[in-house]
Amino acid sequence: MATSRSDPTAVERSDEVLARRGALGDREAFGELIARHGPALYRYGVRMLDGEHHAAEDAVQEALIKAWLNLSGFRGDSSVKTWLFRLMANQCLDARRRRRPHWIEDARLDEVPTKDTNAADALALARELREALDVALAELSWRQRATWMLREVEGLEYAEIAVVLDTSVAVVRGQLHRARANLAARMEMWR
Amino acid sequence: MSQRDDLTYEVESHVRAVLRTAAADLRSYVEPRWVEVADAITSRALRASRPSPPVRAQAPSGPVRVAEQVVVAHLRNSLNPVAGCEVHNIRLEVREERCTGVVIVVAVQFGKRLIPLADDLRNRAERRLAEVLGQDMVPVTVTQMHVHIADVTPGDPSLG
Numbered sequence: 001m002a003t004s005r006s007d008p009t010a011v012e013r014s015d016e017v018l019a020r021r022g023a024l025g026d027r028e029a030f031g032e033l034i035a036r037h038g039p040a041l042y043r044y045g046v047r048m049l050d051g052e053h054h055a056a057e058d059a060v061q062e063a064l065i066k067a068w069l070n071l072s073g074f075r076g077d078s079s080v081k082t083w084l085f086r087l088m089a090n091q092c093l094d095a096r097r098r099r100r101p102h103w104i105e106d107a108r109l110d111e112v113p114t115k116d117t118n119a120a121d122a123l124a125l126a127r128e129l130r131e132a133l134d135v136a137l138a139e140l141s142w143r144q145r146a147t148w149m150l151r152e153v154e155g156l157e158y159a160e161i162a163v164v165l166d167t168s169v170a171v172v173r174g175q176l177h178r179a180r181a182n183l184a185a186r187m188e189m190w191r
Numbered sequence: 192m193s194q195r196d197d198l199t200y201e202v203e204s205h206v207r208a209v210l211r212t213a214a215a216d217l218r219s220y221v222e223p224r225w226v227e228v229a230d231a232i233t234s235r236a237l238r239a240s241r242p243s244p245p246v247r248a249q250a251p252s253g254p255v256r257v258a259e260q261v262v263v264a265h266l267r268n269s270l271n272p273v274a275g276c277e278v279h280n281i282r283l284e285v286r287e288e289r290c291t292g293v294v295i296v297v298a299v300q301f302g303k304r305l306i307p308l309a310d311d312l313r314n315r316a317e318r319r320l321a322e323v324l325g326q327d328m329v330p331v332t333v334t335q336m337h338v339h340i341a342d343v344t345p346g347d348p349s350l351g
Contacts (some may be wrong), residue, residue: 009347012349012350013351014350014351015348015351016351017212017231017277017349017350017351020277020279020280021278021280023280024263024264024267024278024280024281025260025261025263025264025266025267027237030236030237031233031237032235033213034229034233034320035229035233038225038229038232038233039221039222039229042224042225043221043222043225044216046222046224053205053222053224057224057228057232059234061235061236064232064233064236065235065236065239067236068236068237068239068241069239069241072241114311126216129209129212129213129216130213130216130217130220132213133210133213133214133217141298141308152210152214153214153217153218154218155218161350180210182209183210184206186215187206187209188209189224190216
């Protein structure tokens with residue numbers, strides 16, 4: 001859980017307390033929730049919308065406005081994080097439905113960054129790996145990609161992912177298995 | 192196990208490790224673009240106004256209407272400083288745009304004396320209502336201002 005960067009002595013309130021305060025009109029509390037979960041929501045949006053940052057910004061914006069407007073209706077049936085991701089996943093889905101089909105160029109599919117064995121810079125290596133992962137993720141179906149991101153990157157439980165994607169735990173398990181296999185096949189070339 | 196199987200197993204293990212590393216890296220990665228746009232996105236989200244029914248108030252210049260959400264936000268601000276207590280909900284009872292009562296739902300830390308705490312909350316709420324709605328509009332009796340203790344927690348309830 002994130003801590004306040006400006007004040008190291010600031011108390012760390014749980015997401016549930018911040019959401020409750022936000023529901024009663026506390027903008028500062030909701031701002032703290034955004035600071036805590038915004039980076040993950042945006043990261044998810046960028047990958048679900050094929051790297052289109054402007055589309056991801058719009059999706060996060062709309063998801064957070066909906067969250068702010070509907071906080072008083074949040075009953076705590078799921079965690080705040082799960083609820084925010086559900087709003088975000090729905091926004092991403094809407095954005096994908098609205099836009100024209102996104103064609104991936106053949107050249108991009110063939111493009112697999114190779115590990116630069118001379119690179120002394122670990123940061124450069126991490127960036128290359130991230131880029132390779134993004135290319136591989138872009139080839140997965142929407143559901144596989146969403147499931148893998150929510151499980152492996154955002155650390156949600158199967159039941160939470162089922163809530164976010166409005167499906168069953170069994171489907172989540174199947175999608176995750178296929179996503180892992182497909183990603184492994186793609187990343188096998190990254191050695 | 193054949194040499195070919197050994198190789199396959201080695202490759203699969205390696206790929207799994209690469210994927211784990213990539214996922215871990217992505218988990219700690221903050222998109223540079225987010226850092227640039229976070230403040231604008233946050234302030235736009237917080238500017239969205241929630242639909243809220245009006246409550247009649249008495250300003251020095253005459254009668255005005257105040258959004259119920261605004262009254263609730265003021266009440267929350269007045270109750271937040273009470274130690275060992277966390278406001279869970281505030282409900283205004285409104286009849287024909289007149290505030291006829293308030294329900295304050297709180298969680299309280301174990302060991303707090305409940306009656307003085309409820310009195311403190313009621314007094315603070317009453318004072319703030321007088322500031323927001325005007326002296327004539329304030330419901331003052333115990334039956335109009337109900338404090339409900341919904342939970343007792345072992346630790347500070349404001350931390351969750």
